[in-house]
Amino acid sequence: MNGVSESTQEYRSGFACLVGRPNxxxxxLTNALVGRKVAIASARPQTTRHTVRGIVNRxxxxxxxxxTPGLHRPRTLLGERLNALVLTTLGEVDVVGVCLPANERIGPGDRFLAGEIAKVRRRPTVAIVTKADLVDRTAMSEQxxxxxxxxxxxxxxxDEIVPVSATSGFQINLLTDLLISQLPAGPQLYPEGELTDEPEEVLVAELVREAALEGVRDELPHSIAVVVEEMGLREDRPDDKPLLDVHANLYVERPSQKAIVIGTKGRRLVDVGTRARHxxxxxxxxxxxxxxxxxxxKDWQRDPKQLRRLGF
Structure with missing residues (x-):
């Protein structure tokens, strides 16, 4: 015997990386698999800027x-750093899930992504056909x-091709089973009940940024960064009525963008704050x-010094 218990040998644990072009x-899908919101989602591409670890306990x-952020052909220094983050992550996980939307044709971005993954050391790879609820059976067969x-x-x-819908829950449990089946035997990596290892300040900043991105459609280029400057429980409150104070700055690249985020008489910023607070x-x-x-x-996406200051 090597000192490892039989139960430890049967237990599986490890890391799965979800990749795909933006949006x-x-x-x-991460939130659906975890069963709770741990990653921000937006209709705008390139919403994710950090690798968020969501933990599924069985x-x-x-x-x-x-x-991970969406792998794409970068046009800014920020884009180059995000791509490097994706490729580094690919080299460190146990299984890779490649997200390909059911309602969009396979295009150059998907081929670029698949080609980049093919260059990385071989590991179990699952094709996840997302947004299955948006197409009929014929379109799904073609995809x-x-x-x-x-x-x-x-x-x-x-290793597998599986259609799923994160919004309807279609085949989410099956996908979880498939990803787990590709993990190595090993001990529990995080305490029971933990859903993510992201610091609370990072999650809060991401929720504020998600709220700021909603509703601007094409008015605002994707150039908002959020930094939580201070966060803590207010000291003069009774234990049964706590209040968490959060002070955060939203950074944009130009004064015209600042005006869009704030809105007429500050109404849009108030709306952003209300949504984020909830x-x-x-x-x-x-x-x-x-x-x-x-x-x-100014132009923070292209400035190495400002990228560092904003956490990239």
Whole structure:
């Protein structure tokens, strides 16, 4: 005997990385698998800027999900750093899930992504056809054939191809089973009940940024960064009536963008604060006082010094 118990040998644990070009449903899928919101989701591409670890606890396994930014052809220094983050993550996980939307044709971005994954050290790889609720059976059959052909064209190897819908829950449990089946035997990596290892300040900042991105459609380029400057329980409150003070700055690149975020007579910023506060309270389970300010950091996406200051 090598000192490892039989139960430890049977228990599986490890990391799964969800990748895809921008806006393929990775964050929504992470939240569906975990069963609670741990990653921000938005209709705008490139919403995710951090790898968020969502933790799925099963009696027989622990699956740690790494939600990455969308892999894309970068146009800014920020884009280059996000791509580097994805490729580094790919080299460190046990299984890779590639998200391909059911309602969009396989395109150059998907082929670029598959080709990049094919260059990384071989590991179990699952093709996840997301947004299955948006297409009929005929369109799904055509997409499954296209996903299979993508492997032939790029040299990537699919261990499984599975359609899912994060919004309806279609085959989410099946996908969890498939990802867990590819994990190595090993001990529990995080304490029971933990859903993410992201610091609360990072999660709060992401929720504020999600709220700020909602409703601006094409008015505002994707150039908002959020930094939580201060966060803590207010000292003069009784234990049964806590209040969490959160002071955060939203950074944009130009004064014209600042005006859009603030809105007429500040109404849009108030709306952003209200939406974000509700999400933060739901996440942390305590009443929140949220203080938001908008600042200009000129061309921060292209400035190495400002990228460092904003956490990239």
């Amino acid at each position: 393929t449903g990775k964050s929504t 009696p027989e396994a622990q699956l740690v999900l790494v939600d 499954l054939l296209a996903v299979s052909k993508l492997a032939d064209d790029t040299g990537i190897t699919w 999400q933060i309270e739901a996440l942390l389970g305590t009443p929140v006082y949220l203080d938001l300010h908008v600042k200009v950091a």
